[in-house]
Amino acid sequence: MRRTTGYEPLNVPKPFGTDLWIVDGPHIRFYGLPFSTRMTIVRLPSGGLWVHSPIRADEALFAAVEALGPITHIVAPNAIHYAALPDWQARYPQAKAWVAPGVRARAASRRVEIGPAEELGLEACWEGVLQGHLVTGSKVLQEMVFFHAPSRCLVLTDFIENFDPAKLPWLMGKLVALAGIVRPDGRMPPDMRATFDKVALRGHVETMLSWQPERAVMSHGEPWQSGATARLRRAFARLLDQA
Template sequence: MLKEFGREIWIADGPLVAVAGFHYPTRMAVIKLSDGSLFVWSPIKLTDGLRAAVDILGDVQHIVAPNSLHHLFLPQWKQAYPTAKLYAPPGLRKKRADIAFDVDLGDAPLPDWTGQIDQVLMRGNLITTEVVFSHIDSGTVLFTDLLQQLPPKSFSGWRAIVAKLDLMTGPEPSVPRKFRVAFSNRGAAREALGRILAWPAEKVLMAHGTPVEKDAPAFLRRAFGWLIG
């Protein structure tokens, strides 16, 4: 259920989620902080088995939605862990007024994880403002939707054509074409990307795609070459 991905970080894959007729695989990460508490990133559907595995690791105190598109399972996790704080990225409070968020995410890491997890807002996109994280101990950069790679066999007919044109089914994860076009402020995006490229990345994790576990800096420069150039 939970797979160790590096020092003090674990991942779990969840069920497919349907969006506009497309079925996306889901993935979450759990990071153990120095005080023993758990930071849950992009939570997937909570099953009894997953909850048992998470509880073995520690006490869930931080439930993090990394962008305004990843919110489906937040109420489920908050119900299971009522003392945990819910963290909202830009735009999600308004979109999910039914959820009582505790803290808004910004460009700076919060005191509970300063020195352990860094973060930056990838601004300038009309679809969503994604919070990109860097887990220092494992050298993992965590993207959500800005990088994707879906199995080509996941689609058929016109959906397969759309997925290919959107750059979602390439040989390695990339920024989908719809997100590239949606960057209305590329200057803001480049500024955020500069911070990301300065992180000592060893791995890249994403919610929808194959994790990159070697040559992470080179991969990131390829994936965002269209923005750098």
């Protein structure tokens, strides 16, 4: 029997803000541990859909997404979240694919064939409503974070993790609690944070704070329904105090 994720129903778009939906997927195994999966969908003013961190999809999910509008952009935001991108590219060849630095190299090392895609630069913008900012300063992982102005939502991948231990197997629950990446105020995983230059990271956090987000979606754990600016500030309080 497959263990539930606690975020059911799965593979169903769920409204999370103005022209924004989240889709929770099944657990995947990463280093032998179960991680919940989530993608985010934004409807742009043109009516086209921007798909962030696409998850493995079946026909029912493809149909549900298509009902929201035509898929015009597909984004692999860091070098860990790319595995399902080729499936979405094959399904929607007319969509423009975007990949964060490091995605192509990691995919190639795992023999995952990514189709035509543009590498994300330091900043990006889609139709004036969706901003992207590349978090640099780590030799291990670069992630582009996003802010959707109409919903005042921060769209993250692994930059913040906010697990609910009650929704995880016992061992995984203990590990995330020990790492401090648990609800209600999750934070950047300590092993990831240790790879960053502090000055560079502080600058990226300040950029996100300047957006004044009200809510936030992350790929792993419980989304922040409110108070995202204050929660983000608490997650990096010590770093910000060093300025």
